[in-house]
Amino acid sequence: MQVTEKxxxxxxxLSGCSGCHMSFLDQDELLLELAKKIxxxxxxxxxxxxxxxxxxxxLIEGAVANEEQLEMLKEARAQTKILIALGDCAVTGNVTxxxxxxxxxxxxxxxxxxVENTDKNAQVPTDVPKLLKKVHPLHQVVKVDYFxxxxxxxxxxxxxxxxxxxxxxTPNMEGxxxxx
Amino acid sequence: MGDxxxxxxxxxxxxxxxxxTMILKAAKDNGIIIPTLCNLEGLTPYGGCxxxxxxxSGSPKLFAxxxxxxxxxxxxxxxxxxxxxxRKMAVQLLLAEKSHVCSxxxxxxxxxxxxxxxxxGVDHTMFERNFTKEEIDSTHDFLVIDRNxxxxxxxxxxxxxxxxxxxxxxxxxxxxxAQIIMDLDNKWVNSCSCTSCRKCAKVCPVGAIYIEGxxxxxxxxxxxxxxxxxxxxxxxx
Numbered sequence: 001m002q003v004t005e006k007x008x009x010x011x012x013x014l015s016g017c018s019g020c021h022m023s024f025l026d027q028d029e030l031l032l033e034l035a036k037k038i039x040x041x042x043x044x045x046x047x048x049x050x051x052x053x054x055x056x057x058x059l060i061e062g063a064v065a066n067e068e069q070l071e072m073l074k075e076a077r078a079q080t081k082i083l084i085a086l087g088d089c090a091v092t093g094n095v096t097x098x099x100x101x102x103x104x105x106x107x108x109x110x111x112x113x114x115v116e117n118t119d120k121n122a123q124v125p126t127d128v129p130k131l132l133k134k135v136h137p138l139h140q141v142v143k144v145d146y147f148x149x150x151x152x153x154x155x156x157x158x159x160x161x162x163x164x165x166x167x168x169x170t171p172n173m174e175g176x177x178x179x180x
Numbered sequence: 181m182g183d184x185x186x187x188x189x190x191x192x193x194x195x196x197x198x199x200x201t202m203i204l205k206a207a208k209d210n211g212i213i214i215p216t217l218c219n220l221e222g223l224t225p226y227g228g229c230x231x232x233x234x235x236x237s238g239s240p241k242l243f244a245x246x247x248x249x250x251x252x253x254x255x256x257x258x259x260x261x262x263x264x265x266x267r268k269m270a271v272q273l274l275l276a277e278k279s280h281v282c283s284x285x286x287x288x289x290x291x292x293x294x295x296x297x298x299x300x301g302v303d304h305t306m307f308e309r310n311f312t313k314e315e316i317d318s319t320h321d322f323l324v325i326d327r328n329x330x331x332x333x334x335x336x337x338x339x340x341x342x343x344x345x346x347x348x349x350x351x352x353x354x355x356x357x358a359q360i361i362m363d364l365d366n367k368w369v370n371s372c373s374c375t376s377c378r379k380c381a382k383v384c385p386v387g388a389i390y391i392e393g394x395x396x397x398x399x400x401x402x403x404x405x406x407x408x409x410x411x412x413x414x415x416x417x
Contacts, residue, residue, distance in 0.1 A: 088283055091304050092275075093311075095284055100311040139304060147303035151283035174301035179294055180282025 007056045007166060010042035011086075012076055014069045015096045015135065016062030019152040020087035021045070024059070026155035034159070037166050055080045057165060059158075063089040063096040064136045068129035077142040082165060085138045086158070088151040088179055097135040106131035146171060149179045188254040203245035203256055204232050214258050215267060215299070217274075217292055217385050218333035219246040223342055226334055230270045231296070234258050242266065264300070271297050276307040277356070278314070279328040280386075287387030290397045293331060294386075314359065319369035322392045323381060327359055330388040336360060336380035348374040360388075 013021060021044065027034065041052045051072070058080040064070055077083055088094040099105035109131065115122045138144050148161055157177045164171040184199040190207050197206040202225060207214050217229040227247035234245045237255040245258070257263070274280075274293060282288050296302075314327035334351065337360065341347040348371050352361045362371040381389045381399050391399050 085304070088281075092281075092309060094281055097309070098279065098281065098311060101279065101313045137304070137309075140308065144304075149303050172301070173303045175299055176301075177303065178282075178298040179280075180285065180288040180291075 006039040007037055008041045008052070008054065009038045009162075010051065010055045010058040010076070010080070011040070011044070012042070012051075012058060012060045012062075012072065013044040014060060014062030014073065014090070015065035016087060016089040016094075018044075018061070020059075020061035020090075020150075023150075023152035023155050024086075024158055027159050028155070030155075030159050034162060034166075038162075051075050051079060053079050057082045057084065057162070059084045059086045060090050060138055061086045063093045064132065064138065064141055065096055066129040066131050070132065070141065073138065073141055082145045083138075083142065084146045084148060084161065085144045086148050087153055088149055090138045091147050091149045092179065093135050093137045094151060097137070100134045104133075106133055147173070148177055150177045151180050153177050186250050186252050188250050188252065188256065190256045191258055197250055199250075201250050203234060203243070203248050203250055203254075206250050207245065207256070207258060212258055214245050215296055216246060217296065217331060218335060220335050220339075220383055223335065223338040223383075226338065229274075229331070229333055231267050233263060233266055233270075235260060235263065268300050268302050271300055271302045272305040272307060274331050275302070276305045276309045278330065279311045280309075285329060285387040286390045287329075287384075287396045290400055291387060292385035317362070317368045318392070319367045320371075320374070321369075321376065322394075323368060323376065323378065323389065324392050325360060325368065325389050327388065329386050330360055331386055332358055332360075333385060335383040335385065336389055339379045339383045344375060344377050344379055346373045346375055349380060 011021065011024065040046065041055060042048050058076050060073065060076065060083065064073055085091045089096050093100065099109050102108055110124045114124050146161060148157055150157060160176065161171045185196050186199050187194060187196050190210065190212055193210065195206055195210045197209065204214050204216065204219060214232045214234065216232045218226045219232065225246040227244040230244060232245040233242040235257040236243055271293070275297065280293065282291070282294050285291065312328045316326045318324045337349045337351060340349040348362055349360055351358055352365055353359060362368050363373055368374065378391060381391050387396060390396055
């Protein structure tokens with residue numbers, strides 16, 4: 001019997017609510033079919049510290065909102081063959097990017113959260129990654145190969161895109177997924 | 181509109197329609213759907229959204245089907261790769277212009293812009309999205325306008341003027357600064373002409389004007405086009 005190597009898949013969670021990952025897990029029994037063909041090499045639900053090398057497909061949930069995420073995204077792009085923006089935050093910025101309407105939103109957002117809306121120890125944290133001036137969808141920072149809009153995208157759309165890619169076909173998103 | 185019948189070809193199919201009919205209507209009456217956001221049967225065509233662009237053989241120009249009347253022997257193409265690219269571009273520009281965040285919009289799943297983006301496969305925008313801070317007016321008892329979601333199709337202005345006959349709504353400024361206003365730029369609650377008829381909310385293709393506490397799917401029932409046509413015919417008599 002010929003042993004074929006499984007496709008290496010990674011998933012990353014940037015500024016999003018984890019809903020897209022939940023939707024990924026929502027593939028339920030279809031995950032068993034996928035598991036025969038793919039090997040998950042990096043994911044927020046796995047305990048791996050460093051993004052591996054030579055990944056075939058990376059699904060990224062969430063927008064880019066701070067410096068750590070910016071670095072993470074660039075690292076993932078450098079190591080990945082096919083990079084997919086998963087969900088509205090990754091595709092458009094979505095709710096995460098609403099702060100872009102305000103100038104100096106990086107400062108304002110922290111002050112709102114940690115100073116104005118708290119009554120004890122009000123202070124802006126300094127030991128967390130620095131927020132970017134604006135929140136960006138992935139394709140504003142790196143080249144994105146496929147987009148799966150949706151808040152969250154349905155499990156069937158995620159499965160469709162992965163299945164098509166695993167079969168060497170190009171997914172056609174017309175009429176498949178929707179924003180929101 | 182005269183009684184004369186004009187014969188033309190739409191997507192290779194020969195159709196016969198009364199003289200003066202717009203291409204969009206001629207196509208629709210013959211089962212050919214051309215996408216549109218600003219056009220609504222029963223209201224004066226506006227030609228603003230540019231989604232109904234079609235090709236007419238013999239001309240290098242593209243024509244907005246909602247404001248181009250048919251003529252004898254015309255050959256119209258409504259679906260082509262070129263048109264699809266233009267339509268996708270128009271949807272992308274609309275999505276990028278204001279804060280169109282479907283996940284937190286009242287019209288989610290009942291939005292014509294959202295469903296058009298879906299149908300055309302606009303899975304991202306190549307333009308940087310604008311996140312706006314336009315004024316939201318919720319001073320009216322139950323009508324709310326969120327100008328951050330407005331695509332300036334002017335359906336509300338036309339329905340207010342042509343069907344309800346009060347012309348409370350209008351446009352101020354131009355280009356990206358253009359906004360829907362009430363009377364001479366009053367707060368909605370201070371408008372002395374508004375009859376609170378809700379037609380603006382019914383015709384809004386997105387979630388810009390809506391009725392507080394009422395599901396948008398309920399407000400925008402599908403028969404609105406028929407309702408307007410019927411009202412218009414009654415008015416004409």
